[in-house]
Amino acid sequence: MKTATLDIEKIRKDFPILSRKVNGQPLVYLDNAATSQTPKQVMDAIVDYYSRYNANIHRGVHTLSQEATDAYEQARIKIQKHFNAARAHEIIMTSGTTHGINLVARGFTGFLKQGDELWVSAMEHHSNIVPWQMLCERTGARLRVIPMNQNGELELASFREGLSDRTRLVFVNHVSNALGTVNPIEEIIDLAHGAGAAVLVDGAQAAPHIRADLQALDVDFYTVSAHKLCGPTGVGALYGKEAWLEKLPPYEGGGEMIEEVTFEKTTYAGLPHKFEAGTPNICGGIAFGAALDYLNAIGMEAISGYEAELLDYATAELLKIPGLKIYGQAARKTSVISFNLEGIHPYDIGTILDKLGIAVRTGHHCAQPVMDFYKIPGTVRASFSFYNTREEADRLVAAVEKARQMLS
Amino acid sequence: MEQQPIQEIQADIVDEFSMFDDWMQRYEYMIELGKSLPVIEARYKTDENLIKGCQSKVWVHADLEDGRVHFTADSDAIITKGIIAILIRAFSGQKPSDIIAAKTDFIDEIGLKEHLSPTRANGLVSMIKQLKLYALAYETQMES
Numbered sequence: 399m400k401t402a403t404l405d406i407e408k409i410r411k412d413f414p415i416l417s418r419k420v421n422g423q424p425l426v427y428l429d430n431a432a433t434s435q436t437p438k439q440v441m442d443a444i445v446d447y448y449s450r451y452n453a454n455i456h457r458g459v460h461t462l463s464q465e466a467t468d469a470y471e472q473a474r475i476k477i478q479k480h481f482n483a484a485r486a487h488e489i490i491m492t493s494g495t496t497h498g499i500n501l502v503a504r505g506f507t508g509f510l511k512q513g514d515e516l517w518v519s520a521m522e523h524h525s526n527i528v529p530w531q532m533l534c535e536r537t538g539a540r541l542r543v544i545p546m547n548q549n550g551e552l553e554l555a556s557f558r559e560g561l562s563d564r565t566r567l568v569f570v571n572h573v574s575n576a577l578g579t580v581n582p583i584e585e586i587i588d589l590a591h592g593a594g595a596a597v598l599v600d601g602a603q604a605a606p607h608i609r610a611d612l613q614a615l616d617v618d619f620y621t622v623s624a625h626k627l628c629g630p631t632g633v634g635a636l637y638g639k640e641a642w643l644e645k646l647p648p649y650e651g652g653g654e655m656i657e658e659v660t661f662e663k664t665t666y667a668g669l670p671h672k673f674e675a676g677t678p679n680i681c682g683g684i685a686f687g688a689a690l691d692y693l694n695a696i697g698m699e700a701i702s703g704y705e706a707e708l709l710d711y712a713t714a715e716l717l718k719i720p721g722l723k724i725y726g727q728a729a730r731k732t733s734v735i736s737f738n739l740e741g742i743h744p745y746d747i748g749t750i751l752d753k754l755g756i757a758v759r760t761g762h763h764c765a766q767p768v769m770d771f772y773k774i775p776g777t778v779r780a781s782f783s784f785y786n787t788r789e790e791a792d793r794l795v796a797a798v799e800k801a802r803q804m805l806s
Numbered sequence: 807m808e809q810q811p812i813q814e815i816q817a818d819i820v821d822e823f824s825m826f827d828d829w830m831q832r833y834e835y836m837i838e839l840g841k842s843l844p845v846i847e848a849r850y851k852t853d854e855n856l857i858k859g860c861q862s863k864v865w866v867h868a869d870l871e872d873g874r875v876h877f878t879a880d881s882d883a884i885i886t887k888g889i890i891a892i893l894i895r896a897f898s899g900q901k902p903s904d905i906i907a908a909k910t911d912f913i914d915e916i917g918l919k920e921h922l923s924p925t926r927a928n929g930l931v932s933m934i935k936q937l938k939l940y941a942l943a944y945e946t947q948m949e950s
Contacts, residue, residue: 421829743883745862750885753829761861775882776861804834805884 404696404704409785412437412692416785423755426790431575431603431734431781432759433625436689440628443688447681455680456654456671470680473687474670477635480690481620482611487669488643490636491683495602496525498621498636499569501673502598503529505646506567512538516567517557517590519581520546520771521574524764526600530569539566544586546771550577550726554585561593568597572604572620576765576779577726578709578734580608587617596642602626602634606783607705607732609698612637624682629689633682636673643669650675701784705733708782712791719799721806725768725777733782736763739798742805744778750801751778756794809874812904815896816912823916832917836888843891844898846878857929857936862886864933868940873948874899875941889918889930897937902948905941910934 413435453462455470478486492498544557568590590597598619605622619638625631652675657665666672721740748760761776762769826832850867857864862883869876877894881887897905
C-alpha cells in the first residue's frame with residue numbers, strides 16, 4: 399500500500415483551533431462534514447482585506463474599490479481553475495450550496511409543466527430535496543426517487559428504466575453527507591443527458607475530498623460551500639454551463655445585476671452579474687480563493703490519498719467495538735463514518751464524546767429519508783479531514799468504547 | 807407523609823452530586839437516577855406528550871391528585887432520561903403554584919450547566935418549560 403505523504407505536524411500548526419482544549423481535553427475535531435476548520439492563511443486573507451482594501455466592488459473609481467474588485471474576480475478565477483470550468487463567468491458566487499440549489503430550482507419554474515418529472519436520489523440532504531419539492535408545487539412536476547441499497551449505494555436500474563422524454567432535471571449529491579457514499583455521478587449524468595435532462599450535482603461534501611473536473615463531467619450545474627473547504631461560512635459557488643445560465647432568469651433583483659434601469663424596463667447584466675444582485679460577501683469570496691490556494695498547495699490528490707487511509711484505519715478500529723454498526727458501507731466512500739451502538743441512542747454517545755473533547759455530530763444530519771430507510775432515529779457521525787490523525791482516530795475509538803461501557 | 811418542599815429536594819440532589827469528583831461519576835449517577843424514573847404509561851407515549859426541541863424523544867405526562875401534580879416520563883436516550891428523572895424528582899408531588907415558582911439553578915450546581923444552554927439540542931430548557939406548563943394548566947383548572 400502506498401503511504402500518502404502529508405506533513406501533518408506542519409499542517410496542524412496552520413490551524414490554531416486544533417490546539418485548544420474542550421472540557422479539559424485536547425480537542426479532537428471530527429465534525430468536518432458540517433464545517434471545516436480555518437487555516438491561518440485564510441484568516442490572514444480576511445485580516446488583509448479589512449486592513450488594506452475593504453471597499454465595495456464593481457463600481458468604484460477609487461483605488462481601494464479597484465483592488466477589491468480585482469481580488470474578488472481573481473477568487474472567481476481560482477474557483478474556475480480549481481474545478482476546471484471553461485469560463486470564469488460560469489462561476490456564480492453564492493452564499494453557499496443551498497443558495498445555489500435554490501437559484502437553479504427557482505429558475506426552472508418557467509421551464510416546467512404538469513407531468514414533467516424530476517429525479518432526486520434517496521440519500522440527499524434536505525437542501526437538495528425541499529427546493530425541488532417547492533418547484534414541483536409551483537409547476538405540477540413530479541418528484542421521483544433513485545433508490546438506495548443497505549450498503550448506502552444508489553441502485554440505478556429503476557432510474558435507467560424510468561427516464562423518458564418527460565424527465566427534465568436530475569439532482570444528486572456527489573457525496574452523501576450522512577453516509578459518505580461517493581455516488582456514480584458520471585453514469586447518472588450520461589443517462590440523464592441521454593434522456594435530454596439537465597443535472598445538478600450538490601458537491602458540498604465531495605469538494606473537500608475529490609476535485610471535480612466540471613468539463614470532463616459535462617455536468618450542467620455543480621454547487622459547493624466554502625466553509626467545508628477551509629473557507630469562511632456564508633459564501634459558496636454555483637457552476638452552471640453558460641448556455642443554461644443564459645437561459646435561466648435572474649434569481650433576485652437589485653443592484654449589480656442590471657445593465658440599465660428605467661421605470662418602464664430593466665435590462666439585466668451579463669453573466670455572472672445577472673445572478674449576483676446586491677453587494678456580495680466580498681471578503682468571504684476572497685477568503686474562499688485563499689482557501690483553495692491553501693488546499694492546492696498541499697495538493698488534492700495527496701489529501702484524498704491520506705484521507706482514504708485514515709478512513710480505512712478508523713473504520714477497522716471502530717468495528718472492533720462490540721455492537722457497533724456502521725451505516726453506509728459503499729465501495730466508494732469519503733471521510734464519513736456514520737454509526738450507532740446497539741441499543742444506545744446516538745445523542746447519548748455524542749454527549750459522552752463531547753465530555754471527552756471529541757466533536758462529532760449526532761442526529762439525522764438533515765437527511766431524514768436516509769434515517770427512515772434504516773429505521774433509526776439518527777447516527778453518530780465522525781467526519782475526518784486531512785488535518786486529522788491516526789492518534790485522533792484512536793482517541794475516538796477509546797471514547798466510543800468508554801461511552802459504551804457507561805451507557806449499556 | 808408530608809411532601810418535602812422543592813428547595814429541600816433540590817438541595818438533597820446537589821448534596822448527592824457533590825460526592826463525585828469528576829463528570830464521569832456524575833453522569834454515571836445521573837444514568838442510575840434515570841432507571842428510577844416513574845415511567846409514563848404506554849398510552850400516554852403519544853406525539854402530543856412529546857417535548858419539542860430535543861434530539862432524543864422525551865414524553866411527559868402529568869396527573870393532578872389532591873391538589874398536587876404527579877409526573878411520569880420516558881426518553882429513548884439514557885442521559886436525557888436521567889435529566890428528566892432529576893427534574894421530576896424535584897417537581898413531582900408538588901403544588902402547581904410551587905412548581906411554577908420553582909427555580910432550577912440546582913441543575914447548574916450539580917455540574918450539568920452545559921445542558922442548560924437554550925441552544926443545546928437535548929432540550930432541558932424545553933423540559934422545564936413543559937413541566938411548568940402542566941403545573942400552570944392544573945393551577946388554572948383548580949382556580950376555575
